[in-house]
Amino acid sequence: MPSNSTSFYNNYYLEDKNSQENILKNDFTIDKNDYENLKTAEQYNLLYANTYGVNKKNSILNENNKIFDFNSSNFFRKAGKAYISIMNDTVLFINDPDKSFNKFGIIFTKENNLIYIGFAILIFSFMLWLIDITS
Numbered sequence: 001m002p003s004n005s006t007s008f009y010n011n012y013y014l015e016d017k018n019s020q021e022n023i024l025k026n027d028f029t030i031d032k033n034d035y036e037n038l039k040t041a042e043q044y045n046l047l048y049a050n051t052y053g054v055n056k057k058n059s060i061l062n063e064n065n066k067i068f069d070f071n072s073s074n075f076f077r078k079a080g081k082a083y084i085s086i087m088n089d090t091v092l093f094i095n096d097p098d099k100s101f102n103k104f105g106i107i108f109t110k111e112n113n114l115i116y117i118g119f120a121i122l123i124f125s126f127m128l129w130l131i132d133i134t135s
Contacts, residue, residue, distance in 0.1 A: 082116040 089107040093099065108117055
């Protein structure tokens with residue numbers, strides 16, 4: 001036991017033995033203003049983290065969906081990837097024992113496939129028109 005009149009626990013929590021206003025305050029306790037500032041900072045951090053994540057995701061989606069802003073080589077590169085994806089999905093659909101018309105429609109409407117299918121139909125119809133007018 002300590003030699004003075006206060007107990008061991010009171011000595012631990014008292015920072016200033018002459019005043020009684022800090023009786024239960026040590027390094028690990030915070031007052032109301034500190035708590036409010038801490039909670040506000042946590043909310044701002046969470047808000048900024050979510051905003052950063054959403055902005056990054058939107059910028060990636062926006063970059064991928066710029067259909068009118070890229071050159072022809074980029075368009076043909078993406079169209080090639082879309083056609084390969086359509087062929088792969090069609091082969092998987094043919095080998096799937098649980099076939100439905102809905103699954104077949106999803107193959108062609110997935111992502112930007114409709115744009116590239118429309119472009120292919122346009123080119124194919126133009127070639128058929130050229131064949132028709134030359135014969």
